[in-house]
Amino acid sequence: KGKLWRDIEKPQYHANQGFKWEGWFSNGIELRDDDVINNNMAVVGQFISENKCAVRFEATVGGKIEGDLTVFVSKNTLWKDIPKPEWTEGQNYVFVGWYDNQFRAQLCDSDEIKEDIDVVGYFVEETNSDCFEFQKIENTNNVRISKCKDLKGENVVVIPKHAIIENETYNVTEIGNEAFYENADIMNVFIPYFITNIGEKAFANCNSLYKVNFNLCTDKLIIQNQAFTGSSLTSVIIPKNVQCTTDSNAFEG
Numbered sequence: 403k404g405k406l407w408r409d410i411e412k413p414q415y416h417a418n419q420g421f422k423w424e425g426w427f428s429n430g431i432e433l434r435d436d437d438v439i440n441n442n443m444a445v446v447g448q449f450i451s452e453n454k455c456a457v458r459f460e461a462t463v464g465g466k467i468e469g470d471l472t473v474f475v476s477k478n479t480l481w482k483d484i485p486k487p488e489w490t491e492g493q494n495y496v497f498v499g500w501y502d503n504q505f506r507a508q509l510c511d512s513d514e515i516k517e518d519i520d521v522v523g524y525f526v527e528e529t530n531s532d533c534f535e536f537q538k539i540e541n542t543n544n545v546r547i548s549k550c551k552d553l554k555g556e557n558v559v560v561i562p563k564h565a566i567i568e569n570e571t572y573n574v575t576e577i578g579n580e581a582f583y584e585n586a587d588i589m590n591v592f593i594p595y596f597i598t599n600i601g602e603k604a605f606a607n608c609n610s611l612y613k614v615n616f617n618l619c620t621d622k623l624i625i626q627n628q629a630f631t632g633s634s635l636t637s638v639i640i641p642k643n644v645q646c647t648t649d650s651n652a653f654e655g
Contacts, residue, residue, distance in 0.1 A: 408435035413447045424448040424456055424474075424518075432458065432472055450474050456518040459487050460503075464495030465525030475515060481619070482511035489523055496528040496563050498592050499617045510618040510641065526592060528562040529553070536565045537578060546576035546601070550585055557589040557610070561597055577604045579626070586610055595620045600629045607632035614638050625652045 412423055426433040427446045450456065454474045461467045469487035481500070489497050500509040503520040533556075535549040545565050553559065559582075565572050579601035582588060589610045593600070595617040604626070605611055611633040616623070618641045630638075631654040638653065 403440055405439050406435065407433050407437050407439065410439075420452050421449040422452050424450045427472075430470065430472075453477055455479070455515050457484060457515065458518075458520045459523065460520070461489065461523040462525050464527060465497060465523055466490050467523055477516060478514045480511065481509055481513050481515065484515070487523075489525075494527055494530075495525045496560060496592075496594055498524050498526055498560070498594055498615065499619060500524070508618045526560050528560040529556065529558075531562045531565045531574075534562075534565070534581075536567060536572070536574070538567070538572070539576065543572055544575040545572040546578040546599075547574065547581045548578045550582045550588075553585075553587050555587075557587050558592075559588050559590070560592040561594055563594065563596060575599070577601055579603060580606070582608055584608065589613070591615065593617065593620075593623075598622050599624045600626060602626040602628055603631070604629045605633055606630065609634055611635065616641055628652060628654065 407426060410426070425448055427448050428443055433445065453476060455477055456472055456474055458472045459467050460471070467487045467489050471487065473485060475484060501507065501522045501524050502509065503522055505522070509521060533551055533553055534547045535551055536545040537548040538545050545567070547561070561577065562574055565574055573596065575596060576599040577597060580603045581601065582605045583603050584607045586609065588608050590613045591605070591611065592615045600623070606628050609632065612635060614630070614635060616639065620641045623641065629652045631651060635653060
């Protein structure tokens with residue numbers, strides 16, 4: 403009792419068979435080298451092909467990943483081809499992207515997997531939908547944010563996934579024209595993967611806005627004319643793996 407897994411002798415394998423040692427697993431969950439052994443247990447020594455990479459998933463506070471936490475894929479596989487675990491948003495939290503485990507970079511669907519990697523599903527607390535007014539999108543179960551009413555002293559906005567209107571739940575998919583126009587409070591905004599359109603002058607003249615966080619795994623995103631003109635953005639990373647249609651002056655000024 404009390405021994406660490408790193409101190410357990412690992413099984414031998416023959417390199418000429420094209421396999422490499424991956425780790426100890428119990429009930430499908432990998433045991434970390436600094437885990438302590440405190441009770442009797444049955445474990446599996448996992449070997450994988452030298453041409454495979456292990457992708458290990460975990461989630462930040464507010465989110466729970468369901469399904470396999472480790473998958474094995476061929477080298478040079480694109481992220482868009484990975485069978486990602488499904489996630490369930492915790493109460494008032496929303497998924498905003500996959501990151502490496504050091505949070506140095508967000509992973510993009512067009513990136514290739516070159517080596518074993520640990521990734522984190524990043525969840526952040528969404529802004530209360532009561533802070534916004536919504537407009538129904540005809541013939542759908544979707545709505546757009548039409549106006550920001552009151553951020554209640556907050557300066558970070560995380561676009562919510564759902565809105566409740568007349569006791570009915572709708573999907574938030576768009577940010578309407580001038581929705582945040584001349585809002586002096588907002589400094590940082592998260593645009594999640596489910597947003598498909600940012601309207602004209604949506605964040606125009608928000609002179610305190612210095613950072614916009616796009617999800618690099620967004621399927622589709624259209625940024626309309628002058629959407630961010632007059633803000634204090636110094637740089638922004640647009641998702642490279644999608645068709646992101648933007649007028650030339652969307653970020654002007």
